[in-house]
Amino acid sequence: MLESKIIRPTLLLDKAKCLMNIDAMIAKAKRSNTILRPHFKTHQSSEIGKWFMDRGINSIAVSSMSMANYFADNGWMDITLAIPVNVREIDLIDKLASKIQLNLVVESRESILFLESELKHAVGIFIKVDTGYQRCGIPTEATESVRMLVDLMKDAEKLTCKGFLAHTGQNYKAKDQTEIHKNHSKALLDLNELKDLFRKDIPNLIVSLGDTPACSISEEFYGIDEIRPGNFVFYDVMQYVLGSCDENQIAVAMACPIIARNIDRKELVIYGGAIHLSKEYLEADEEGTKLFGSIVRISENGWGEILGGAYLASLSQEHGIIRCSDGLFDSFQIGDLIGILPVHSCLTANLMGQYLSTDGNWLEMMPK
């Protein structure tokens, strides 16, 4: 049934697995007494967004103004743009701030002064703090720098300081769960110290923390008010390897037609490349063998378990090369579909622009 609808690389979405992931994270937020503000950059779809809304979620995070506008148009009234504010989009920001509760992220004096001077409408502000990822944000221990920004907003008319926003992104590169727990515990400790220090200065101070690995494997969120995981909605091979999910939680798979077979090298060539999956990879062994995706069989209404003895070994613009064992090689013919579990589902979904649900319906994403 599914098979007959697929003529080219197609991103399959297993709605049951996706809903299971959503429900599990809602339950986790409830248990840990935090607000779940899911990051919608992973799915970028109003329809998947509605599955959250139907379950009582009413605040989200996004990563671009286009995404903020798209979800605002689809009924979301409380949106955090979770990337240091791009001041060049001030007009778009001001317009959206007139319609919804829009929260921005800042980490510099310049941005705060600019926003206060240029905005006509009120926005919430989170100060970006760094819990060790070293991508952006003020290090949690640099409390004087944080204070300077908090003080700058004290008399602001358009800006309400809401608290601190952190992303322990180093968890995506952790070697194992122990390292994720360690990073996460350290982040909790540092954020709680910061919270204690600024409790009096920032009314209803919110500490927002978000990364799928920690939100998936930890049960400890003491002092955290809001969690912002995104990738959990689909998970992927990277998260599976990190231990954030089990195989059955991976909710998307790319179905790709086989276009060539090389019997000497036991390689299947698929129509499906970097413009479909992205060039994100994992190192599969100590020699640095690159893995661009894991292999599954497409079934009538979804896909099966990860096949041992096969992996997506290389990607060019539209071609992919799957290396496989003799037995697997023999079982696939030209024209067959084969499934790829993506290494990084956010990038794959962004490239594909739509989903084919395993129940046979097409789900649209934000137009590019």
Place this chain on the structure above:
Amino acid sequence: MLESKIIRPTLLLDKAKCLMNIDAMIAKAKRSNTILRPHFKTHQSSEIGKWFMDRGINSIAVSSMSMANYFADNGWMDITLAIPVNVREIDLIDKLASKIQLNLVVESRESILFLESELKHAVGIFIKVDTGYQRCGIPTEATESVRMLVDLMKDAEKLTCKGFLAHTGQNYKAKDQTEIHKNHSKALLDLNELKDLFRKDIPNLIVSLGDTPACSISEEFYGIDEIRPGNFVFYDVMQYVLGSCDENQIAVAMACPIIARNIDRKELVIYGGAIHLSKEYLEADEEGTKLFGSIVRISENGWGEILGGAYLASLSQEHGIIRCSDGLFDSFQIGDLIGILPVHSCLTANLMGQYLSTDGNWLEMMPK
């Protein structure tokens, strides 16, 4: 002037450089007595296509049926779909074959039998041969396998065997120009042997060869009838490093707003990530330092030369981190634009979906 139009990551196109690249490749084809069939997967734009058409080019290569249909709708009547045929798209193929000269690429008995049985309209067929890349194709020395396919088409009604199509893709991974020349010479030798062997079996036999490195640096195309480079229309940092182009031939640059600065690490954080540039990288040194793009200053009507002492060191979904020297760091402020020359312009263009020409006009690409 350009500056005021850019509020978010924007792919700039320098039309003068692009036309210079087009004219140079047309001149190269003329000198080498080959037909230029440019691969349009790099730019995917009807407007850029028209620049070729205005210069007398009338045959192109593409990498998907969507692209074939898009360019056919824009007046291209001779299109080679330069990837082993995806038999699942047979209906689309047959429909397009009723309107234009469509050429397909095959490397298996199964595909030939399927096409001959299912097509109602005539197509040209190129046999994919492998000149050492080991991605797909029949090795040029496996002449018996080639003969089997040629013979299979002898009495075909819908399929006309046109010749052999090769892509010396290993040139993209060459260490230096010497290696490219060596790969290319070997490919010429092998293709000429094949041509001699099948000259009597295939009337008007065409040997089609395409890769930007060899087409850019070599002057030797003996026995080659058609060249199919694609990337040369823009070039990029990968081609610059290979020696296929000089810096002034790189015709696209991504303009990205600076959203944060880290003075301790001398890092500029840009709004511009994997969803804009792709995760393609080069290894900048023997320690494997990754380089995701080179840095330029955006000027009033384009961009300047590559800045020494700065490089795009990492990319996440929307953020990029530029490491730079003290002097450069101090010269960039939050809200400024900075330019990135992409490592692989094909993937970057595919992600961006449109261009801002440095003369101030927006150029559209094929809709996704």
